Amino acid sequence: MNKFGPKAQEEVKKAVHEMKEGKLKSGQSGKKVTSRKQAIAIGLSEARKKGAKAPTK
Secondary structure, eight states, rough: OSSOHHHHHHHHHHHHHHHHHHHBBBBTOOOOOHHHHHHHHHHHHHHHHOOOOOOOO
């Protein structure tokens, strides 16, 4: 069974895709994200903000 809902999965997919293209920036410093784990964390964070089913931080 999936841990995340479909909306959360879509957000994570989008964040990882942006990271691979070199367009994903971190929030505070604005630096480019190079870590896959960090990209997933950003995707989940955005999904939570939009109210998608995702586990707590």
